[in-house]
Amino acid sequence: MPDPAASLSVSNLVLRSKQLEIDAVRHLASRAELVDVIGQLIQGLQRERGVSGAYLASKAQRFADVRLRVIEEVAPLETRLREVFAQHIEPGQGATAKALSLMAWALLGLESLPALRTQIERQAMSAHDSVAAYSHLIAGLIELVFHVADAAGLPSVSRMLVALLHLVQAEEEAGQERALGALLYASGSSNEAHQQRVIHLIDAQERSLRVFSEFAEPALRARWEQQQLVPAAAQLERLRRALCVARPGAALDSDLSDTWFDLCSERINALWHLQVDLVKRLREDCEARILEAQQDLQDSKGLLRGLRDNPPQRTHAVDRFFDMAQAPSALPDPAGASVHAGESASLVDLLQSQSARMASMEAELEVARRTLNERKVIERAKGVLMARLGMNEEVAFRALQKTSMDQNRRLLEVAEATLSLPDFAFAQRGAHNPKPGS
Known part of the structure; x- marks a missing residue:
């Protein structure tokens, strides 16, 4: 055997x-x-x-x-x-x-x-x-x-x-x-x-x-x-x-x-x-x-040379530590958790880093959701003005903006107030502001 x-x-x-x-x-x-x-x-x-x-x-x-x-x-x-x-x-x-x-x-x-x-x-x-x-x-x-x-x-x-x-x-x-x-x-x-x-x-x-x-x-x-x-x-x-x-x-x-x-x-x-x-x-x-690996395989001497020229990353840190011409630097992390600056991280490492980044983005996403909800309220208010006062979309939005600036209130607050107005309030305003073309 x-x-x-x-x-x-x-x-x-x-x-x-x-x-x-x-x-x-x-x-x-x-x-x-x-x-x-x-x-x-x-x-x-x-x-x-x-x-x-x-x-x-x-x-x-x-x-x-x-x-x-x-x-x-x-x-x-x-x-x-x-x-x-x-x-x-x-x-x-x-x-x-x-x-x-x-x-x-x-x-x-x-x-x-x-x-x-x-x-x-x-x-x-x-x-x-x-x-x-x-x-x-x-x-x-x-x-x-x-x-x-x-x-x-x-x-x-x-x-x-x-x-x-x-x-x-x-x-x-x-x-x-x-x-x-x-x-x-x-x-x-x-x-x-x-x-x-x-x-x-x-x-x-x-x-x-x-x-x-x-x-x-x-x-x-x-x-x-x-x-x-x-x-x-x-x-x-x-x-x-x-x-x-x-x-x-x-x-x-x-x-x-x-x-x-x-x-x-x-x-x-x-x-x-x-x-x-x-x-x-x-x-x-x-x-x-x-193709590249197959070509390397045919060059056994080149592979051995590449092995000698590219020692494991940890050996570099050890060599620097024992180099008497330099001040001692930190030895490599025993857990091997760090990734060399020029090295590609593994897929798992990249996904984990992205998971951490996604966690940090939750506040941003909450702002995005709040913005969407605010937009929804503003769009409804525009729709009310368009339906009850005969305004087009652009005029309705400008009316909300003007009220917001005149009263020094957020656009969302003005939109919410508009939605809470009873029908007779719009009837009174419509009497003072006739529809375009009337």
């Missing part, structure tokens, strides 16, 4: 290390493909969720044909995901126990889809429950994306993965917003609970996209910033405002459900194209790293 120690040498260890590095990059490339396929299915299910909710909310009067067409488009994506899952359970793919468990959970969800679709077809469930059911399934798929990315084990691509994860999250939040907004518009009636959820989803998207912008490459960041300037973005913002400021139970224009759905879809598609390009960039990076 051969003695393992007999084949032990520095060169063998270095060559084996390089081979393991190649295997790790190949696994990452394979995981990038898995993320791509999961992303395609998620996008299909997001669209199915939106049209299904609107179909139920409109009592089957809207989106019936679109819903059937979307279901047909999702079917091959389900099949493709099963095929990729089958590839990833092979021993050489390095799938973790957690990943296999999440794959099983995803398959369980896919197997429940026919029954869910039948219930929706028969209008045997509420629009809210259908949105929640699809969101439940999508959440499991997103959890799998997060785990697969986190298990990549290559700190050098951590920034790219952090950007990808938050982009996926933003896309799902935008998808939920599309579904709830379409549900509200298709129902023809405002609902405060759903309005609050839409406001929350708008906040959540801004958070996710802020992190994406911080970690994404400049070209992708610039593309998203440019997307915010297109006319559709301004149209969507107007529909968002109309939806969020409507009084509970107030009538909504059901004809706007299609417009809302299309505008939200344009936004989601823009996010999806960013995701596709990010995954493509990740694959290209993997291919380049594999």
Whole structure:
């Protein structure tokens, strides 16, 4: 029996290390493909969720044909995901126990889809429950994306993965917003609970996209910033405002459900194209790293030279400590918690730092929520002036502003006071200020 120690040498260890590095990059490339396929299915299910909710909310009067067409488009994506899952359970793919468990959970969800679709077809469930059911399934798929990315084990691509994860999250939040907004518009009636959820989803998207912008490459960041300037973005913002400021139970224009759905879809598609390009960039990076590592593998002398020229980071601190020509400096942290300035942090480190940053942003988010609520009150006050005094939107807002300045009161206080005025007060003011053109 051969003695393992007999084949032990520095060169063998270095060559084996390089081979393991190649295997790790190949696994990452394979995981990038898995993320791509999961992303395609998620996008299909997001669209199915939106049209299904609107179909139920409109009592089957809207989106019936679109819903059937979307279901047909999702079917091959389900099949493709099963095929990729089958590839990833092979021993050489390095799938973790957690990943296999999440794959099983995803398959369980896919197997429940026919029954869910039948219930929706028969209008045997509420629009809210259908949105929640699809969101439940999508959440499991997103959890799998997060785990697969986190298990990549290559700190050098951590920034790219952090950007990808938050982009996926933003896309799902935008998808939920599309579904709830379409549900509200298709129902023809405002609902405060759903309005609050839409406001929350708008906040959540801004958070996710802020992190994406911080970690994404400049070209992708610039593309998203440019997307915010297109006319559709301004149209969507107007529909968002109309939806969020409507009084509970107030009538909504059901004809706007299609417009809302299309505008939200344009936004989601823009996010999806960013995701596709990010995954493509990740694959290209993997291919380049594999090629480079294979070339290094053929140069065993170069690998040994690289080993000597790049000792572990901790040794540098020790050398400085024992250098008699310098004052003694601190030895490396025994826990190894610090990250060298030129070293890429691991994905877990980056996500943890982002979690800490998100915690510090809670005060800012609270201000954002308060601002949204204030805007809602001001918009209602404008609506009252427009309805009762015949003002247009611009004149109504100027009236509120002028009162605010004249009385040295906050605009919000003036808006609240306006909403509390009885009808006869407006009748008296209308007599003194006749409608334009009268």
